[in-house]
Amino acid sequence: MMKVYRRIIDVKNGERIESLEIRKGDEMVYYSYNYKIRKEKVWKLYIRWDNYQNQPHIDRYDENENHVESIPSREKNLKEILEVVDIFGKNLISMDLSRV
Amino acid sequence: MKLKIIKQYSTKDVKDLKQNIILNHGDAEKLKQRAYRSGCRNPDLVDDHVLYTVLNKNATYHHEHISRSAKSISALTPRRVELLAYLYKNDMESIMDLANGLMRNYKNVYDDLKALEENDIISLIRRGKNIKPVLNADRLVIDFG
Numbered sequence: 066m067m068k069v070y071r072r073i074i075d076v077k078n079g080e081r082i083e084s085l086e087i088r089k090g091d092e093m094v095y096y097s098y099n100y101k102i103r104k105e106k107v108w109k110l111y112i113r114w115d116n117y118q119n120q121p122h123i124d125r126y127d128e129n130e131n132h133v134e135s136i137p138s139r140e141k142n143l144k145e146i147l148e149v150v151d152i153f154g155k156n157l158i159s160m161d162l163s164r165v
Numbered sequence: 166m167k168l169k170i171i172k173q174y175s176t177k178d179v180k181d182l183k184q185n186i187i188l189n190h191g192d193a194e195k196l197k198q199r200a201y202r203s204g205c206r207n208p209d210l211v212d213d214h215v216l217y218t219v220l221n222k223n224a225t226y227h228h229e230h231i232s233r234s235a236k237s238i239s240a241l242t243p244r245r246v247e248l249l250a251y252l253y254k255n256d257m258e259s260i261m262d263l264a265n266g267l268m269r270n271y272k273n274v275y276d277d278l279k280a281l282e283e284n285d286i287i288s289l290i291r292r293g294k295n296i297k298p299v300l301n302a303d304r305l306v307i308d309f310g
Contacts, residue, residue, distance in 0.1 A: 067224035069216065073285070074231045085212050087219050095215050097208065110208065117204065117211050124205040132206040 067094065072143070076150050079103040084143055098146045100157065104128070111158050114141045123162045136163050168237040169306040170286055174226040182226065186217045193217060230285045230301070237284045238307060244269075245277050249286065252300045259295035 070086040087095040097115035101108040113124040125133045190196040200214035257263040264274040281287045
């Protein structure tokens with residue numbers, strides 16, 4: 066039996082993670098963690114970690130939510146992402162994400 | 166301190182969710198093709214495609230909104246908690262029906278619903294001339310951790 070977990074986590078004022086996790090038993094089949102910032106009452110996606118088609122990677126988006134770049138990454142989990150967002154916050158937008 | 170707004174979707178809720186995904190994207194095959202083509206240039210498409218596929222395989226669906234803001238907790242006045250409990254037990258087609266059911270003034274109920282919507286505890290869904298209040302939670306948990 067597969068289980069879908071969708072979470073919205075308000076990390077700080079005006080910053081949130083929207084996550085989608087699909088598990089089969091203990092195995093994580095799919096994940097996406099979307100880092101969004103609220104601008105003029107709209108939540109805009111800036112960074113996304115996912116393993117679509119079994120290829121873990123990070124995507125970066127500009128202020129108009131246009132895709133800017135894709136960077137390979139190791140598998141991530143929600144706890145790691147929340148720690149990273151807690152530490153770096155909006156600085157993540159301009160950081161080298163391959164080092165995070 | 167966190168407020169957790171938790172909902173475990175019933176079979177009917179999952180059916181509605183699948184229907185909404187298809188309404189947004191045309192049909193399942195179109196969604197699949199568009200998701201493959203666009204990849205992470207359109208991440209909502211990817212998530213919707215993956216989600217639709219697993220829901221079709223009878224996956225269960227659990228939704229949680231975790232707010233770390235004390236403001237969300239302060240939105241839960243006694244009158245609003247009473248309203249939420251009523252909405253949990255009674256499916257309401259309009260704000261007027263809800264105000265009548267609670268025997269309260271329409272404007273006060275409307276204001277309470279707007280405050281609860283702002284905190285994602287309920288959704289207000291337009292259905293023709295009516296606005297249907299829908300509860301986004303079957304449990305609200307205040308976590309002191």
